[in-house]
Amino acid sequence: MLYLSKVADGSTDFFKVGEFGYNSAAADATWVTDVLSENCGRFDVTIPPALEAGDYLRRAEAIALHGASQAGGAQFFVTCYTVCVGVLCFLARCVTETAIRLDVVCSKSESLAEAARRRLASGxxxxxxxxxxxxxxxxxxxxxxxxxxGPAVAYV
Known part of the structure; x- marks a missing residue:
């Protein structure tokens, strides 16, 4: 699952922009892990065209379900980083830095994992x-x- 949150101060809610779980319609009933394995860990999602330009906190979640038959058995793997959305945003940064930056919105007193947990638990x-x-x-x-x-994919 892929979520975005507009970054001003890091307090806005996330909205889902992409998901893939299980495709029972596929000939061999495909899980997202099959797709990730075939694509070197990549899962492409189209950003909604009406999304306002600017910086966003991007949160990708993978949930391991091999032990999920019991409550608490699912394992969550979350990554967060900021992305710049919009042509002007990209052009302004491409000269001096990459468009995808690996800085995460967190205070100096908290670790990256603590920031992700705080944001994940925010609602x-x-x-x-x-x-x-x-x-x-x-x-x-x-x-x-x-x-x-999670919620349905948002069509901004």
Whole structure:
């Protein structure tokens, strides 16, 4: 799942811009991990064209479900960094730095992991252990109707 949050002071809510969980319509019933493996860890998402230009905190989440048949068994892997959205933003920065910067909005007194946990628990993107898509038995063959966790993808 991919979320964005407009970065001014780092306090705005995240909104989902992309997701992929389980594709039961595929000939071999594809999980996102299959897609990531085939694409060297990449998962492409189209940024909504009406998205306001500027800096955003980008949060990508991968949820390991191999132990998720019991509450608390899902494992969360979260990465966060800032991205610049918009042509002018990109052109202004491409001379001196890359368009994707690896700085994360966090205070000097907190670590990167603490900042991610704080933002993850701020409301959007926070899950309960029994939410659909979090507690699920992937080994029992009941995934044909897998529900990706979190809110619906936002179409800005």
């Amino acid at each position: 959007s993107g926070a899950y309960s252990a029994a939410d659909p898509g979090i507690q699920v038995d992937i080994w029992g063959g009941g995934c044909s109707e897998y529900t990706t966790p």
